[in-house]
Amino acid sequence: MDVAVIGGSVAGLQAALTLGRARRQVVVFDDGRARNRAASHVHNFLGAEQPAPDELLAVGRRQLATYDVAVRDGRVDDVEVVDDGFVAGGEHVRAVVLATGLRDELPDVPGVADRWGQSVVACPHCHGWEVRDQPLVQLGMRGAPERSVARAVLLSRWSDDVTLCTDGDELTAAQRDQLDRAGVAVRTERVEEVRAGSVALTGADLPARRVFVVVRQHQQSDLAERLGCQVTDGAVVTDEGGRTTMPGIYAVGTTASPALLAIGAAGHASTAAVAVHADLLELDLSSRR
Ligand SMILES: Cc1cc2nc3c(=O)[nH]c(=O)nc-3n(C[C@H](O)[C@H](O)[C@H](O)COP(=O)(O)OP(=O)(O)OC[C@H]3O[C@@H](n4cnc5c(N)ncnc54)[C@H](O)[C@@H]3O)c2cc1C
Known part of the structure; x- marks a missing residue:
């Protein structure tokens, strides 16, 4: 087996x-926790007409299924480093691709948690168009007002x-001046x-077609850290x-670049996979010397 991919979302x-x-033998492991799994649709993904996340x-x-790729449902808890590669999920492989994604706090x-992915979302580029020109609320993360000010200014483009x-x-x-200028x-x-349909404040009820929140993001898996990979700012x-x-060991999608939208995560992964293949090819050739 050439490559184990851990994480089977986009x-x-x-x-x-x-x-x-590229005719590599690949095994993908996934335990079904794609970050957008609570959402009803994937928006802003060229060529896919707003599918549900699990449909995509x-x-x-x-x-x-056309290729030499096996997809297995299940979690990989450990990756063992061995002389000529790695053992992941019981498979001996030459390279590991971490595509384990993020968890939103x-x-x-x-x-908020009950409505997450439906009437409560984070990203206006993903979910703003559907509620354009309607009453929207940007909810801050207590203790981090600067982030919510920036998000509210961004959101003002949609309504x-x-x-x-x-x-x-x-x-x-x-x-306050910045927010005032953005209306x-x-x-x-x-x-x-x-x-x-609303946000209950102390003593008032505010209409809200959709509530956008600021989240803190964390790596969904600690495999990268346990394997000794550098992890900086999440x-x-x-x-x-x-x-x-x-x-x-490679990292792709939001594992490496947290701000990516779904199509960006896929694009990042494709670029990285080209590099994985090139590195394996170099190893193939050097072993023939
Ligand atoms: C509510 C919500 C709605 C969104 N809507 C949109 C949208 O409309 N359009 C858009 O472009 N973007 C949207 N996004 C962003 C989008 O979800 C991400 O860009 C995309 O999911 C990133 O893909 P990924 O493959 O990097 O990671 P993820 O989708 O997070 O996938 C990681 C995968 O790895 C698996 N995994 C993790 N650890 C292990 C392990 N140890 N063993 C096995 N498997 C493991 C998980 O189960 C998961 O399937 C939304 C995000 C959220 C939170």
Whole structure:
């Protein structure tokens, strides 16, 4: 077996597709926790007409059936480094591609986790178009108002009815001025609950067709760190070919570049898979000397 891909969402499956088409023998492991799994549709993905996240992945898996690529459902808890490669999920491989993605830490406000992916989302580029020109709320992450100010200003491109709820945080005069210039209203009361169609503040109810939140992102798996790869600011450090700081281990998609949208994660993975193939080819040739 040439390559184990750990994580079989858009990035992992795209890496496997590029490697399979390069006649590499690949195994993909996935335990079904794609980051957008709570969402009803994948938007902003050229060539795919707003599929459900699991539909998009099912099409990807079907595409892989043409090639020497096995996809296995299940979690990989450990990768063993051996003399001539790695053992991952019981398979002896020459290279490992980490496509394990991110986990979102949500604001601790009642109603947010229940509605996540539906009426509560994070990214206007993914979910702004569908609610353009409607009343929108940007909910801050308590204690980090600068991030929510920037997000509220961004959101004002999709609607002129945007309110930033700081959930108790006070803003500076410069932040208020910035929001004012973007036409964003501000409420600094504590947020009691996010409900269907509204946000309950202390003493008031604010209409909200959709609530955009600021999240903290964490690596979904600690495999990269345990394998000795450098991880900085929550991202596995790689070169442009997805090579981590550990030889033979690659990181693709949001594992390496957290801000990527789905199509960007797939594109990143494809580029990295080309590098994996080139590195294996070099090893193939050097062993024939
Ligand atoms: C609510 C929400 C909605 C979104 N909507 C959109 C949208 O409409 N359009 C868009 O472009 N982007 C959207 N995104 C962003 C999109 O989800 C990401 O860009 C994309 O999922 C990144 O893909 P990835 O393959 O890098 O990681 P992920 O999708 O996070 O996939 C990682 C995979 O690795 C698996 N995994 C992790 N650890 C292990 C392990 N140890 N063993 C086996 N498997 C493992 C997980 O189960 C998961 O399937 C949305 C994000 C969220 C949170």
